[in-house]
Amino acid sequence: MDRKPMFQRKTSISYKTEEKTVLRGYNVTEFAEAGYTFIDALFVLFQGRIPAENERKILDYEVAVFMEHSMSPSAVSAIGVMNGHPMLPPAVAAAVSTFGGAHGPGAAHGYMIKKYLDRAFDENKTVEEVARACVDEYMDAGLAVMGMGQPQHIEGDPRAHPLHLKHEELGVTGVYRKFQTALEERFHARRKEEGKGYVGVNVVGAGNTILCDIGFAPYAAWTIGSVSRGWSCACHALHQLKKARAWSASRNEPMVQMLDLSMIKYIGPEDREAPPLSERQEYAKKQLESGEYKRWVL
DSSP: OOOOOSSOOOOSSEEEOSSOEEETTEEHHHHHHTTOOHHHHHHHHHHSSOOOHHHHHHHHHHHHHHHOOSSSHHHHHHHHHHTTOOOHHHHHHHHHTTOSSSSSOHHHHHHHHHHHHHHHHHTTOOHHHHHHHHHHHHHHTTOOOTTBOOSSOTTOOTTHHHHHHHHHHTTOOOHHHHHHHHHHHHHHHHHHHTTOOOOOBOHHHHHHHHHHHTTOOHHHHHHHHHHHHHHHHHHHHHHHHHHSOGGGOOTTSSSOOTTOGGGOOOOSOOOOOOOOGGGHHHHHHHHHHHOGGGGTOO
16 A cells, blocks of 8 residues: 655654654664763753763753752642643643743743843844843843842752752853853842842752753753653552642641641622622712722732
8 A cells, every 4th residue: 555644744853663662863772772861861862962971961960950849830830730630641740731931940940041142143242241131131121130049948949059069060160150150149139239148049049050051951851840840749649649638638637638628818899799680880980989809900
């Protein structure tokens, strides 16, 4: 039988036959049999190359440091979804979906730096000059400087400084690390000038800088962080399924649980009766004119 596809999808990532699966030209079974690891495969997947030993070590370190962060939006989401006892994938998907502009904003940090590094090239400025401009422009506009500050570690993210040290130790620093260093210096100086307290670099500012320096594009770096945390969130979800009560709302538990009704402090309108439908128009008009509804509009 002559079988011809109606259309062909071009890809430079992988292909497979009945005999093998090939990733960027490497037979994945032979690749693993040769002793290459998951970390090596990540490089091949996103960059099409086998990493040097120091690159492999720094990515291995970064993934391990980032994987677990206890109660964070991603873990809480995994636990919350698993409260309803669905299959595991929805809980993991919910957890990974929390990675955005506030939680694990790897892409936002990477593209912020890339934008200003492009300016350095276009405007013939130094890395230090555009890093200073980045901080000043963001802070003048009242915007958060990506990579700085962590809600739970207000005295400084304990993962960040070791990442910076490992970045230097393994000799993989590049223009992103240079920019990040200048950014942090200007950020701290600017806050001191304004009489504000110390805010340290977070794991994204340190870890994402590493990923970009070893060749991962910002979105790829963001993905690596999301998938790394996904393993942890899967474990949190399984723990909820196997070790905790469904709903996490039982009043028989010695501690208040996630969905216990005592967790709710209602601050909305006081209890009121719905008016008869015959009075709807007049009632609705009075509510609109009073403007009280504006307090509750989202």
